[in-house]
Amino acid sequence: MNYHGGAAHTQARAIEDRLTGVPGINTVHERIAAWRLDPDLQQAGGHVHAMLLGLRRLDTINIAYGAAAGDGALEEVAARIGHFAEEELDGPWVLARAGGGTFVLVANEACSRERWQLVAEQLADAITRPIAVPTGILRLSPRVALMRALTGESLESMLDRLSQALDAAHEQSGNLLCWARGEVTPPGRSAAQLEADVLGAIDRDEIEVLFQPQFSLADDALSGAEALARWNHPQLGRIGAGALFAIAERADHVAPLSRHIARKAMETAVTWPAPLRLSINVTPADLAFGSYARHMLDLVRESGFPPRRLTLEVTEQALIGDVALAAQVMAEFSAQGIRIALDDFGAGFCNFRYLKVLPLHYLKLDRAMVEGIATDSRDLAVLRGIVAMAKALDLEVIAEGIEDEAQRAAVAREHCAYYQGFLRAQPMKAATFEKLARGI
Template identity: 35%
Template sequence: MLGILISAVMLLVWNGSHFFQQISFATDRIDGGIQIASTALTLNVALILFGWRRYVDVQHESQMRAESEDRAALIATTDAMTGLLNRKGFADRATVLAGAACGDGERMVMISVQMHRFKGINDRHGYDVGDELLRRLAAAILAVVDREVAVARLSGDEFALAMVRSPGDRPAIEIIGEALIRAITKPYQVEDKHIQVGVFVGIAMAEAGPVVVAELLRRADIALDHAKSSRSARPVWFDGGMERALLAHSEIEQGIRFALEHEQFEPHFEPQIDLETGELVGFETLARWNHTLSGIIMPDMFIPVAEEIGVIGRLSEQVMRAAFVHAATWDASINLSVNVSPAMLGDPWLAQKIVRLLRETSFPANRLVVEITESSLFTDIDQARTIVTSLKNQGIRLALDDFGTGFSSLSHLRTLPFDVIKIDRSFIATIQRDRQSAAIVRAVTTLATALDVPVTVEGIEDASTHAAVLAMGCAVGQGWYFGKPMSAERAGEMVRARKNHGVPVSSAGPIKAAG
């Protein structure tokens, strides 16, 4: 373009000069013609100079536009805080790597990384410290891998890495994962604070053939979730079983929500027996899922999921309401025990909700025993004390469940007004063959007697265990020796049989028939 402009200028200058000579030879007296020719030449030169200036301006504008587009693209694909790729940039870069992997016969590898306890750092030290720590962690991750690896901060404290490796490089990939764990979990000094976080790592390798980046990242995230749930200190590889478990978990979650809407959760009742007289004194309420297709589903299948998705309180209220309705019609001497999970104990309105259920179902508060596991008290002892006091003020009795499995049992007995101590079934199951278990049960019973608190034991499965706990001074027992958990109808039949016949309920009595 520049050469064309120079040639045009030279041509115009030569033409103008030639024209001037011709005019000059024709007549020296035509001054007007000469002036016209000179003006024409000046205008042509000015036009060329203007064109050159415009060309330079256009080039500058084009360069600025290109730089602006590059900056916009960088902003759109880069995490502003750490300088790593963001989710969009990672997807774009990983797609390029996936294409290269298919062409070279190698495999795409995705590593998902998430910090543990990072939120607490923001809460304790502020977001400025948390942001600076994220920048340090990003630099540490980059130092572990080579430049060909795509590294991104996806959101919050979640990072991801994408790379191309040979199918036989699994040991080397695990080494990278372990190096990431070491780099992230080492202590960092931010300002004047020494900070250390945990981390979980999940890894997924694509199968042969075309790769869907989003799907591979999802599998790495599934492996990461498995690492979190198992508290693994090492990288966890994805396998098909994890995905099947996730699908089953999802189905259970959906089923729980459906069951809550259609009131499929119902109480079953496990008999509690006076160990000395054989009399039926109460029942422990246990949740069961009466599934339309699968029948009765045991609580270990749905309680953990209900706690995880935050509906355990609603589920427990549904079961308690049904239990109170049934038990309200039974003999007034029969007590009813209900369990409170750790998640429920975190609800400051728990006591008010239980009292409301009692009022709506007309079940007497003095017949209710609320069982609280010892381990659940550690979350918030002050709130637990408030709830316990509120329940006691309403005439409800309290049982310390699974006694002996926690870390500060004696202090709980001293500071919280429990009416019953329940010894964990793990001690009862081994009481006859394990001297330590027998010693613990004997010591707890002696302590409870000194405190004037009765002891209930669970897990009595045979006559010899029954005799052993009775000899140690335990007051009340439950277990399959006395009867398995049963429906409300069977429990009602048992209570009516006791009332009508006046026969003590023992292992040889109506409980066995009803169970």
């Protein structure tokens, strides 16, 4: 695989990187070098892991649906990989574009080979989920090569081994994953074992709820938190929400899992001082479940958490199946004072019809919408357009993924209402958030 080229190639790649919102391979060089010089990372026991993800049938998509659909698919895939890595990985990571429909994810992660394979399997599942584009619904078929880097191994060597493994994965019909040369596929736990594990995880209290603080941009005061699920698997270690729900979906156990997380989050948040808000994520399986609204409202009443301080976050992915049903369910919640946020706004092609037919209160910007606003005038112009549209629709804007002061200042100037991100706080345990909420 060729990762180099002349000026024309470099300019074309720069345009492609703007489409996907991820940098090129040079960024991976810089990050790995920095990791290897960081004494804190060395003490943490991390190891450089990498995977190369290749998408099939992009040419067919461009022919059948148009080039804009192909660009949108790449943008959506980049967003899904970024979201997945943010949820699943404990250590530092970097995502880069390796040309065409190929992405590189590299992490300094203290995990077993079995866990890295599980991450790759769940990421592949996330990418295969339907993607809505203006001309239809796309389904992509990824192949993944994965590896644990050798001590001191150069990025060029890593990419060469990954490239050969990805080629092998493309040639092997039905084989989504392939370990790089010299790597042996670990036995791990089978899909059936993991599905059985998740059925008992609730009873064993392995499902933990963390809280990502949110802040008001008007005065920088704490305004609430988003509840995030983590599975502390006894053999594989921490598994994030993306993989957890993917396994639960295969086991037809999403509804009990969602109820468990919502109950645990509200029972914790009921002690928070007013007017702090709690945000809970809604999955596609939740909205497809006919009794979801009734069960959720029952949980709210049982927990004692005030419904007017509760926000349900719904992604576009959850709306693809049946928008009319989603609108009906959201209307039931809204009638009880519960607020609705359209999550990950700007991560892919947004169907603006959702803004017309759904009873929304917030637009929650995807991190891709804020990454370049402090340095790129076009990114800032897009943000201004979104905020103006939200204001016209009487919606408040929440900015996600704020990682530096320049980004925070920019979204404040553009009159976003709230923000969350690593600039102020990472996801934290319930007790830690309680101390933050009470100023202890």
